[in-house]
Amino acid sequence: MRTLLVQLLGIALVWLAMLPAAHALPREAVVPGGLALVRLGEATQAPAAWFQGKRVAVLRDGQGWIALVGLPLRLEPGTHELRVIAHGEETAKPFRVAAKRYALQRFTVPDQRKVEPLPEDELRIAREQTRIDAIKAAFRDEPSPDLAFRLPASGRLSGNFGLRRIINGLERNPHAGIDVAVPVGTPVHAAGAGVVVDTGDFFFNGNSVYLDHGQGVVTLYCHLDRVDVNPGERVAAGQRIGLSGNTGRTSGPHLHWTVLANGTAVDPRLFLTKAAK
Ligand SMILES: [Zn+2]
Structure with missing residues (x-):
């Protein structure tokens, strides 16, 4: 029995x-x-x-x-x-x-070329956009994706999602993620378990990591000083993927973090249902 x-x-x-x-x-x-x-x-x-x-x-x-x-x-x-x-x-x-009105933000970026790119920069930006569009269009079937994310670095939130932006007096795209104020060299952790789909040095985003969490949910970590992972690599939730920095179009050192769902940037705070590591 x-x-x-x-x-x-x-x-x-x-x-x-x-x-x-x-x-x-x-x-x-x-x-x-x-x-x-x-x-x-x-x-x-x-x-x-x-x-x-x-x-x-x-x-x-x-x-x-x-x-x-x-x-x-x-x-x-x-x-x-x-x-x-x-x-x-x-x-x-x-x-x-429902409608939502996002606040207006004005700030200056010391490198004017990052705000008004030169003709040769435009070629690079177009090439990078093709790469980004491919990531946004991909859909990897994952029966049970872990979408309970944690903030990838601990620090003060210095820039909200959705801010309409005037950079060096010029109207630019709205803020597609959130900013965490951290000094250069702060460890950056994967928000959740996923697969590295791309890494590289991008004109606006600087050194970046794209993580695919499955079913069209992708997280992006920008302006890094150092990238510690390679495309194709599987990472665990909370695993270190690099160090924060000040690369790309920035007004100072910080981590920019974006969450994409069905190829569209949404407020990352909606996914923060786990405490930061
Ligand atoms: Zn940002």
Whole structure:
């Protein structure tokens, strides 16, 4: 009898281990630059979903499934639709996006060439953009991605996501991530487990690391002094991937951290459901 109980317990444990782990979901903010969590109901197989032609992450949510939709900063508020295919059947799931006004920030960058690039810089910027677009378009299937992130470096948050920016008096793209004020040489850790998809020295972002966490969720670490990982490498959550620095277009040493969902930059703080290391 006792042996049978032990065996049954063993089978139950093996069965539990085979189930995808239930991870904490990111927080919802249905505004431009935020995330919509769209409930897809129950299905034996994971449904697939697309927003504006881009595949979005679909995660387990109890008995059902939930789509995690990255909302571009430039998205018009109002009703939008998610295209869903479940069990071979296509449906549209509407959701409402509220307006959000982001603050204006003015600052100066000592290197004017980083604000007004020369013609030869434009060629380099275009080449790098092709590389970045390829990363944004990729979708790696990962049944149970760990999206409970921790802040990659401990320090004061010195720049919020979404700030509309005037750099050296010129209007530039809004801030696509958050900044952490840290001196050059501060260890930078992977926000979550993932695969290194690209590293390199980029014109605006300086020395950078792109980590793919699965299902179109990618994190980007910029202005690094040193990169300690290589493309193709698997990294654990919290693993050191480099040292912070002051490379690329900066006004001083800091870590810039971006989170991309379905190829769009969203507020990284929505993913911070774990304490910093
Ligand atoms: Zn930044």
